[in-house]
Amino acid sequence: MGHHRKALRTTAVGAVSATLIAGGVLGTAPAAQAATNDVRFVDIAGEGGTVLKANVITPAGADGSRTYPLLVLPTSWGLPQVEYVAQAQKLANSGYVVLSYNVRGFWQSGGEIEVAGPPDIADARKVIDWALAHTPADARNVGMAGVSYGAGISLLTAAQDKRVKAVAALSGWADLIDSIYSGRTQHVQAAALLDGASLVTGRQSAELREIFDNLYASDLSREQDMVNWGKKRSAATYVDQLNKNGAAVMMANAWGDTVFSPNQYADFYEKLTGPKRLEFRPGDHAIPELTGLLGLPNDVWTDTERWFDHYLKGEANGIDKELPVRLKSRSTGGYEGYPDWKSVGATRKKLALSGTTTIHTNVDSGANGGIVLLSSILDQIAKLPPVASIPLLPRAWAAVWQSEKYATAQQVRGTAELHTTVTPTKESGTLVAYLYDVGPLGLGKLVSNAPYTFHGQTPGKPFGVDLELYSTAYDVPAGHRLALVVDTVDPLYIEHNPSGARLTFSSPSNDPSYVSIPLREQ
Known part of the structure; x- marks a missing residue:
């Protein structure tokens, strides 16, 4: 295990550096644009009164005479609340109330990191409550979206809250254990990436620290504890509730995602019975969405907006008529469509x-x-x-x-x-x-x-x-x-x-x- 611990320390340092660089880019480029826009920064009381730092963008000219579909965007792991400002402004311009918030335990939000545990889902529901009470949001048309951590929280919230009618889960997980412990093998570099970033940008709970320590130590006596911890935080555990609630679910991921593998998304997609869409592209974790977060043209975010336009606004834009499994080969530039996952590589x-x-x-x-x-x-x-x-x-x-x-x-x-x-x-x-x-x-x-x-x-x-x-x-x-x-x-x-x-x-x-x-x- 000695060489693994050395590799772990090296990887953690690199992971933290990469995260802070990404945070700097995402935190300055969209924010500079936002300076000329009407972005309202607010504090929202989450579960147990924990303060969640958030920002709200409403459509231009909104005066309370009408309501607009609501989109709630939980932040990614280790990134600040301005992460989505560029996309939020674009969505607000097309007629959405957009509320992004920093999840508990990170940056200026209170509490400790719960890794999409019950307090995080309770927070998301309270954020929806707040938006419906304090913005011109339409309670009949609520959507959630996010990249990575925000994607997992969005899926889990849709399983717990019937108000969420549509979800776009980008570079996220449906099965946490099948992501970082597939093949009963610890994915040490991926774990170090998450661990290092959270140590720098957030406050780990004692439970999370213990999970990481047990993962690195290969403690078989605690294996079932880790599996149970992960199941509680996996949308796959609640797929029946999600199907019963009927939310329209779009999922997108990268073929080379070294944090959340494409396999667990494909398996989960097959279990969904409501409106659904699955997209895979070349790249690694959260990379396909990155240019969109910087306000540049981006296929993932274009399809995300089309998804919400159809399922929250009722627009007949044809996205529901397209083949729902959409792939881009690592070798060629074009997209391929399939009626379902089992038709891929038939x-x-x-x-x-x-x-x-x-x-x-x-x-x-x-x-x-x-x-x-x-x-x-x-x-x-x-x-x-x-x-x-x-x-x-x-x-x-x-x-x-x-x-x-x-x-x-x-x-x-x-x-x-x-x-x-x-x-x-x-x-x-x-x-x-x-x-x-x-x-x-x-x-x-x-x-x-x-x-x-x-x-x-x-x-x-x-x-x-x-x-x-x-x-x-x-x-x-x-x-x-x-x-x-x-x-x-x-x-x-x-x-x-x-x-x-x-x-x-x-x-x-x-x-x-x-x-x-x-x-x-x-």
Whole structure:
């Protein structure tokens, strides 16, 4: 664990720096514009009288003679209340009362950070109460939206408050545990990003500090406590209530989101029964929305406004008639539409993982998922995902399987699935699977990855592993191969391999190993 703690400290420092830079950009650029606009800064009494710092923008000329749809925007993790001013002004100009507030525990708002716990949802409901009492807001047409933390709070509030008729949840979570603990593996860089930012910009509750400490310490005796804590803060737990309330839900996320993976959003989307829309684009956490927060043209915010225009204003703008699953490939510039998530990658091709391969643990083979935020941003901007030379990967620490060269381009769409048999020499262990696009010179570009941790296995006894890799949209050029690589160490994750452990991968005749690749029909 020593190298993980060192990596954690380094990542936390970088995370705090990145957050403060983002806060500075978001806090000055929109605010400068807002100086000429009618922005009213107010204090709102949240749950238990906790003061929430907020700002309100009303449509020009609003004189109380009519009401307007209300949009409530909770802030992102670690960002100040002016985060949404540019978009709020735009929405107010088109006829909305827009109220943004700093969630409890951050910046000048009171209280401690509850991580979308019951006090946060109670706060959101009191903010709606305040807006209906003090602005020309229409109680029949209330919407909520937010980026990241604000997205999670918006979804949870819609499940608890029938007044919320529409939601736009951008770069958020529906399942908190499946986000930072998927594959029963701690996503240490993502946790450090959240931890570091909250230490600088907010006040952690004792419960939150304990959750972070237990996460880093890999304390299995407290694992169920962490899972229960996360379930209470996940919209997936309350999906039946949300469906009963009938809110129209739009969700958008990035393929490379290293904090909240696209998989948990796609799974949640499939469980929604009301009006819904799902959008995925290249990038990392909260990056697709960033230019919109700076007041620049932005597809995510354009669709957000269209969503509210239809479901709160009743405008016949056609958004309800469009194919509701909207994807943008990491490789091409165009959008693709699908009737539902299961239609994405409806065709599947299996890559057989034949033979028996044994690898040693505790060493990073050179295959890894990159660096939180940075790697996916480089992929979005310059088409430069993490790379590895597949022929040079040391086979002592990396298991490698490759397909034949593809005669035609392969459009990977959706969730690749690994099925294999593992025989460990110790009762615990971690493996990380990577799917690579391999060019003629053997250079592999990362298509997807995912970690998997096991505990309590019998040494020497084989067991089955089924692992979903992170969903993606990536085009493999003709003449290239796909490669599946498995190793045991990745800086993104905490690993649980005892010193000297080995993992053997096999493909029994009655249960062959494979990776199932989802492909777009052509």
